[in-house]
Amino acid sequence: MSEYKIQRLGHQGDGIAAGPLFAPLTLPGEVVTGTADGTRLTDVRIVTPSADRVAAPCRHFKTCGGCQLQHASDEFVAQWKIDVVRRALEAQGLEAAFRPIQTSPPQSRRRAGFSVKRTKKGAMAGFHARASGLVIEIPDCQLLHPDVMAARPAAEALAVLGGSRKGELTVMVTRSMDGADVAVTGGKPLDNDLRIGLPAIAEEFSLARLTWDGEVIAMREPPRQQFGRAHVVPPAGAFLQATDAGEAALLAAVREIVGGAAQVVDLFAGCGTFALPIAEKAEVHAVEGEAQMLAALDRGWREAPALKKVSHEARDLFRRPLMPDELKRFDAAVIDPPRAGAEAQVAELCRSQVARIAFVSCNPVSFARDAKALVDAGYRMEWVQVVDQFRWSAHVELVAAFCRG
Template structure:
């Protein structure tokens, strides 16, 4: 074994890495790799649970045992902070979402002759892996794959990709098909029959002229805390129930009993509505349909949530505005929130709960906050996208 190098960690894109920096596709910590590239399996390697693994781009790490998978999620966060020379008192063990828990997914379909392929794209490719099983998706979502494939034989155009968006809401599954052509009475009847037969919460299609809602027996909703929101079509929601619960719990701990809180990049209110009981919340969001849904929900519930339609990249809150709050919740897109973080760094807000879906942009922003006088108290890594290299987290900063 002396000529076999030990794989010590998993890199950001899922390759194993040896002590001397050699990247090995499919390598797992504890494996050894010979000079000829042959991998000698170690204790952290398991048999993938899906027959599509290795081809489908939905998962990169099904061959990694649970403890090593949790270590990878945590190590991604630690590595990003080290790259920016940011110290953290406490990086907690990662929380992983279980199998069959993904409640939202965007798939691609392609019709060739009478056959329709439907699934995730192959890794680093536009080729579609035709999904015949999926240990990621909620069973209710996967149950729709075969019926959608059959429906698309009628309304998908030849060799024109169709986007298939699925999301579980309170009333059932929402299905959105983009890039289809539903012409004539037969197609219209087939679409209605499909929605009714599968008791969909909402069914909408886009034939090129914008989204048409074909089926919506009642306004589709999601519940955050004790408030119900009527959500727009394929509104951004956290990918799993357990992931959302982990992030909400971390945010709640981070803001403590602050009587007034700002939720920046608030979306439809995942955090604002989950923490609003007993305090005032200001929620800012740039997406007009999302902030309208949040406003209506807060009004119906008579919650003390003030909303503003505001682009925080172009018009971040300045210190004079921020200093009114006992805590700020920040949940920006993957690129982070550089302009808003610059203003926060100059503020005197006592606590910041930062939720991130990108350890690299988080670490960059964390460096600015620390230079501004904040302490990074703790981080909760979250592996919401199981078996994926996609890592999320929630962190607390204090001043």
């Protein structure tokens, strides 16, 4: 067993020693011992701990793979996440003014995918162990909202009824205004027994909606989400920001960037996270590839009080981005692409005269690439706001303000 010094953290939150060798649950500056196994260190022991090392707040941390950074102080994690974005921009030759990070509190994650397995005595629901298919039960999880944690018994009952001893269910639980919205994948094919038993489970555990491999089996109450003044019932499993606090931070930044714009285009609009609150002051055109999400957005808009016009368009923005002649009527754009970024759509924004762009991203590397294109086309990056709604993870989100001239 040899001794190593941890030089930095990688993008997945592992410490990196010379080699490179990746060592989980370590911090920069620490001296550790371990056994090199390919590019990883195993049997890691801390010889000299970092001043930034803290006791993990969750008793499941060492075994559960749901969090990566509970061993680091909040101050360290905050600065590290800002630096991840800064380094991605520097790699593109860009600099930015960074606002203080906004971090979601513990026990606030409103959505989680439980891994659930049947056992001889019943079932167990939790998260996978680190780099393993083993399911770890998490009764004292410090990450998830109590309402999400309260759905674990329902997830176990679903596995007992509809899971196999050899397989594993994924039970996605989303907190809604009306109870748990539960979507199950990986279960047995629907048969008469399941069609009778599943609604009984939904009733027993007061689930708002229960979906089995894409089919709605029971809906006691439409599971509403609130976006500004609007109440929206998203399709089962639809994208939703991870925490209420994270969504509020992202929305506040987007609203500031859009400012007093009268006509706004929302690209990759989803179910209306940004479009519907913005419609309190501006007319919005929402563009999204999934028609079901737009239908949910439209219903929410029509039933909400005193919103300005929200039009919508189902369109694959990777293959068919909005062109400059389509963008010319808008004063501002909001763009919130998936992890791959929005290279094709950004290329057309570069050719447009849209005055202000609120760029929301969950991937600093693809964001930096797209930011470089915008800056080269004459946009100025005014500031970047990092938002940490995936607390204790290596995941980073941000909002950036771009303006013409």
